[in-house]
Amino acid sequence: MIAALLPLTLSASAADTAKLHTDKVMAVPVTEKKILPVDLDQAAASQDVVLPQQPVHMTADTFFARNADGYVKSRGNVDIKQGMDEVHANYVEGNMKSGVYHTKGPVVYVNETNALTGQDVTYNSQNGSMSMDKVEGFMGPTTYIRGTDAEMYDNIGYVKHGLITTPHAVAKTPDYYITGDDIRIYPGEKFTAENTALWFKHVRLFTYGHYEGRLDNKNKTKHYIFTLLPRPTYNSDDGIGVRGYADVPLNQSGDLKFHASYALNSKNGLKPAAQIQKDTKIGSFRFGYSKEESTDNDDNIWATKWPELEYFAPRLHLGDTGIYIDSSANWGRWAEDGVKTGTHKGFRTEITHTPIPLWQRANVRFFAGYRKDWYSTDDAQRRDPYSGVILNQGINDRLWTSFWYKKHNVSGYTPYRFDTLDDPRQHGLSIGYVLTPRDTVIFSWAQDLDDDHISDRNYTWVRDLHSFIATITYKQVDKEWQVKIKAKDFDF
Template sequence: MRKQRIQWLVAACLLCLAQPAWAASESITYQDSLDSISEFYAGEIQQPSTPERSNIRVVRRGASPITAPTEKLPTRVDADKMTYSGSTGDVNAFGNVVVTQGNRTLLANRITGNTKTTEYRTADGPYRYLEDGGKTKDLTGDVMTYRTSDQHFDAGHTQGWSDPYYVKGQNLSYDGQTGSIEKGMITSKHAMAFKHTPDYRIEGEDIKIYPGDKVVIQHPSFYIKNFKLFSLKSYTKSIRGDKQGKVSAFSIMPRPIYNSDDGFGLRGNADIPMGKSGEAYFDYKWYFKSGFKPQIGYRHYLPWGTASIGYSKVSNEYNDETVWVEKIGELRLDTHTYHIGKSPFTARGETSIGYWKEGSVKGVHKDYKVEVSHDPITIWKDGTLRFFGGYQRDYYGYDKSIRSMPYWGAQFRTAVGPRVNAWVSYNQRNINYNNSPYRFDSTELPKELIYGGSFKLTRLDDISVSVKQNMMSGDVDSIYYTYHRDLHSFDMYLTYKDSHKNNNNQWKIKFIGKDF
């Protein structure tokens, strides 16, 4: 039968996953890019961001794209056969029904509805919902009802991809503000096994999602494969600080970590909403060698950044040795990274005050820092260059010293063919007081050049070499040889560090969870 085509101004059956109306009115956009320049390369895996800095965003002010309300977007429906009554508003489309609206597509055997009640329902078999061609959403289910007037929907058994998770459950609903899944399961794309049990998952009797606020799961159970780690009566995960839609619901799960200095251990973290703009956070690491290393406190989201106060034990490397410092009652303010007008240049700042303790060295520490940078400059197709500069000033109560540190640098990265990548970076810190009394934040190389490259051996394996050179003396400080293996849900880095300054050569191995 020849397909009939009709255009109507109703959003027939386009699920909950339509963008909320409030998301279109804000004239601030956020870039998915680095917040500030960091030194990182294969073989020198960065320490995870502190809870404060991980929530800083890159802000570009100005007119953001305005998305028309869902019910006003024209919708096209293709079907083998279609009937419509102008007097009653009844609509029937059946036989290979394809509903498209913007970047959304709904496939079903039959759709029935009414243009006056604005309610539509799939029938006669399963439906499939796609967004961005399936890149951000690809869901299938047995039946679904949707009202275009208030974006309310109800669905039966549903499963599939909803970025950043794979979901499965029954009795899904969305009232335009809150989403709900009964007897649900969520897992990540890296943990998903299409023929076997996911590497890890969360199952819950009821999962409620409050966009921009929190996720609440009743009676959740946390699994690694088919082994249940633990269960809770209720689990609330804050998503207030989510800057890229990638907040991990799995972060509370204890997961194994290892490095050669601290040995085997476990880590996890949780964020609990408090009030309208704040949350308590708890991030822990427990190592067999170095013991329990927590970060605990409260952070408050401001229009221009984040304020926090807390206690933490954090580490850094000094002379090839991991050193730990206690930060007691540290209060800090971090601004977002703001574009200067509509230019590609950016600026950000931070300040903190707290009590630091590293062995016998202890006292009040205060600092402030400002930094300017810009969007990466594209030199050629796969080559980018970025400059940065800033000023940092530290006040140490331990010995009443002050460290003034203007700094600047540049970073270049490029792809050399499909298997080879290369990088060069230069960092210079101009220090009037050469070193902090704490090894934790001492500057070993005021002027350093880092260069290297990586080669992809297979789809899952690559090797890299990176050289750190002391530009004060011209000597090579150290060379890192790294083998990286993709372990599905984790990345493994095996590094041999050839230390030229003190012949303290050493092997290090790290496992990094992709979704934590």
């Protein structure tokens, strides 16, 4: 075959070496050029390597084995191990020749990705399959499951009826969860469920049909059906409201997603957002429509952005120094009450580092950045080189303090209140004290360095609500209240 494709190829065995060096010319036969068909499946099969099956190890307080037929029975602290699979029970009987083992009562099953408990398990060491009457535990680090009639085969889990939630919500009746039929779990990859419904305690919020969630934590993906849960909010400008969001994957790899969010307030109505996001090696791109609340100030100003294109560069780490750079850019049309609608474009970059330990319970972090914005309204521009430092000092296990300083050297202006900077030059401090394992109080104070007035004097109570965290803040200077509730497992 090779000779047919390469007719000028020369070959010689060890016995022909002398003749090869003495002859000036060798006659090389040329075969007819043609391609011979090859059975690729047969060729691949001939190269397959079959690894030996890993042995099964069993230990117990009492052990009985019958060599004639392979029957075994164990009682008390029974441990079965095969590779990364472990089964722990109080009673096991089975057959060493068939590799099938049965347990009665509670059983613990552990492998590299799962930690499950069940009742009345049948385990086949020949193919790694398993069945349980009841099952509960973790499939990967972010997903808790509880159900009936469970099976596992080829490392794929099947649950006939069950519920799924996140780690902090686990309880006899979880704070929030989805129920489903025919749940299929692909450890480290994804899970699917049919006839799903989202619940908050005993209240069913809505039904969904087919649902698919990621288990690989790729791109920090969260279960979007949970993020839709309405979280209550309150502030003096917006009134009482609820908020939620979802990042719905649109392809198998998860790098294309639909981002949707909502804020429903008693004073300002519905504020939705709908955007498409694409994650690439050079960064993330997001395009769509949104109504967003100001983050540069505390005035709760809303702006409508349509269309809006945003770019977020990958974080750039400077070796092992702990220093990193974040950058972003955006372009779009902005609309705000009382301001002419116009085009905005801008970019921002910031350099900072992981906190540097100083002495016991103390660390410091410096940051610096540059931001520039262009506005078609009034042909305005704004430049903002800024810098600052944050010093944290723990006093003991309950008491901590934080001191900070920031300076924005703003030139130019913005025609919008939405991105107007509050108090560009400030310093301040925070003092926190842990009252109970569930309650923390924080006092914050800030002073404007331009005219020395006190810009903030806030009192905050933080309450642990099992799977949620509630913060209630009274802003004494502004005479305003603010209430926020965040979920531990998906609001970051």
